[in-house]
Amino acid sequence: MTPEELSAAISACLTEAVAAGEISVEVPETVRVDRPKSREHGDWATNIALQLGKKAGMAPRDFAQILATRLASVPGVGAVDIAGPGFLNITLEAGAAGELARTIVEAGSAYGSNEALAGHVVNMEFVSANPTGPLHIGHTRWAALGDAISRVLRASGASVTSEYYINDAGNQMNVFARSVYNRIHGLPVPEGGYPGEYIKELGDAVLAENPELKDLEEAEAIPALRDAAYKAQLADIKSTLADFGVSFDVFFSETTLHERGAVADAVARLREQGHIFDLEGAVWLRTTDFGDDKDRVLIRANGEPTYFAADAAYYLSKKDRGFEEKIYLLGADHHGYVNRLKAIAACAGDDKDKNIEVLIGQLISVNGAKLSKRAGNIIELRDLINWIGADALRYSLARFPADSPIALDPEQLKKNTNDNPVFYVQYAHARSAAAARNAAAKGVTRNDFDAALLTDPTENELLAVLGQFPSVVAGSAEFREPHRIARYLEQVAGAYHSWYAATRITPMGEDEAIAPVHGTRLWLNDAATTVLANGLELLGVSAPERM
Incomplete structure (x- = not known):
């Protein structure tokens, strides 16, 4: 039961x-x-x-x-x-408790899934780094947590679209292109430009495919370099995310909002809602009506839209695409965005407490991390993956609430000891897989199952912990807290290791015959394997069968 x-x-x-x-x-x-x-x-x-x-x-x-x-x-x-x-x-009753083992094994990868959020249609936007440089340590936490939250939401019945907002509009892209141009021609980094070896790599890659760009005058070369370097840098970002086990359903370009008139349309729609006013030639949104600390300019007096206008157009785009719930995952330096984004929702006629949710992640630090040789002034995510490993990095980031600062110890995370949480959990999975292989070699199968035979206190404890998995997943989704999954998996690993030490799946020696209790325990073993694998999958962490 x-x-x-x-x-x-x-x-x-x-x-x-x-x-x-x-x-x-x-x-x-x-x-x-x-x-x-x-x-x-x-x-x-x-x-x-x-x-x-x-x-x-x-x-x-x-x-x-x-x-x-x-x-x-x-x-x-x-x-x-x-x-x-x-x-x-x-x-x-022992039989009712033990029956759970068969239920879990037969459900397989579906065990833990639930319908707690059925009917919810969610847009999850996270990472959204500027396409002007490689992903770095500041993006790492949301890459891990955003993907894990998306996974637990889906496991709880929600329809989720994960989205990356590409900030590819504005003067930053011209500065980026000029940085590449100067590096190609051996010129100093322009004022406010982007340093780092990766700029030279981008320039080399662009010229390899478009050698004619090197001979163009600056005014003619910049637009072409902007497009080519942007595509190359975005490809690098996608590649790094893939190495980290993170994928997105949608990469949404800010430029498209301007090209199709969505920004002007957003201003018109907000004016119809009655929250626009004009002052000194500029167009303003009265966000103070909904908790913002000051009203915000949408269109400057010179006719140029602000970043805030693009934010409003982007929100309305999500609304128009049918996303009733919009979750934004922002970095620690974006606290000021919470009220203004909620004000946009309210000005658009939405419920700012229901239709939009803004999560703020605190900073992480990594002991001994060095600045990237490629980027020069940042710690790249790619370097962290190569140094610590994607599994250890993702598990460690998912193990703590988003609003708590984290200091990671890479040397600790690389240890194959029980005080390393990711090893502790992955080893439990590998041990259970090895136990199943050993049982098969000794002739123990799952043909026999008598739930009433699971009477050892460690079996009762393990079954009880395994039975909590669906509710843990549902709670993790409801509160956007994948750390609940990580901490739960450590409980499962502890219960499994205790059970493994106290009981036997295979007969003791050659003289003991295979009995129904052995096959029944194999069901319980495989149930633990299933829960550990399903939980690690929700965190985007592998479940190795050998370690």
Whole structure:
């Protein structure tokens, strides 16, 4: 019996009690069940009697007694005890608890998936680095977390489009092109330009495909270099993201907003909403009506749109493409963007507390990291991947809440010891895969399954932890917190290692015959393998079968 099945059983008992006139209360859609702090108190516990007792005009313990009587007759429930003011402690029969192992194995990669966010249509924008240089340490955290959040949202039933906003408009692109031009011609870096060896590499790559550009005058060469160097740098960004295991459904160009008149259209639409005013020749959006610290200029007095105007057009583009929920993942230096982006949503007629969500990630530091030789003044993501490894980097970044600063120790992350969390979890998966191979070699198969044979205390603990996976995934999605998955996987690994040390999947020596308990334990072993693999997949981390 899974926690979800137990929750449904409690709801059914409540409904039956209401129908029988034993209680009078509105039955909630779901009843929460949790693991008791002490295993002596049973397998699962619920405080539903405390929640509903007073609403039903009853003492919580009396309410709990009615529910306990009905729940005790549910198949698979071994015992129901009432504790304190009305807590229900539930112990499952061994067979009902052990049946979970088969459920997990048969579900395979689908186990953990749930429908908690079914019907939600989400646009997830993250990373969105300027296409004027390589990805660096500042982009690393959102690359890992943004991808992991997208994965857990999908696993919880949401329709998610991951999107990268390419800031390819504005003067920065001209400065970028001029930097490449100067490097090609052996000139100093222009004022405010981009240094770094990667600029020379871009110039060499561009000339290799377009040698005629070197002989053009600067005024004629800059537009062509801007396009060619931009494409080459964007290709480098995509390649680095792929090495990090991150992919996007959409790469959205800011330039397209200007080319198709979306910025002017956005201003017109916001004016119709009544939030535009004109002052001293400029066009303003009255964002202070919705919590911003000051009103924002959309069109300057000289007729040029601001970056904020493009932000407004981009938001409306997401709205027009049918994304009811828009999640922005921004860096630690973007706190000031939260209220202005929410104000855009409100000015566009949306609910700023429902239709837009802005997450701010804190900075990370890596002990001993050196500035990139290619970029000159930054620590490149590519270098971090080569140094630490994509798995260790992604797992470590996903292991902490986004709003907490992180200092990573690469030497610790490269250790093959249990105090290295990513190794601890991956080793549990590799160990379970090896155990399955060893069982096959000894002739143990999953032909036999008797859930009632899983009676060792470590088996009960492992089953209980494995049963929590769907609710952990749902909570991770609801709160945009993939660190819940990482911390949960460490619990699974700990429970698995304890069980592995206490029991045997294969017979002891040649004299012991293969018994049903061995095949049944193989089911449990493979259930742990499944949960570990599925959880690591949600974090974008590999699940090795050998280490």
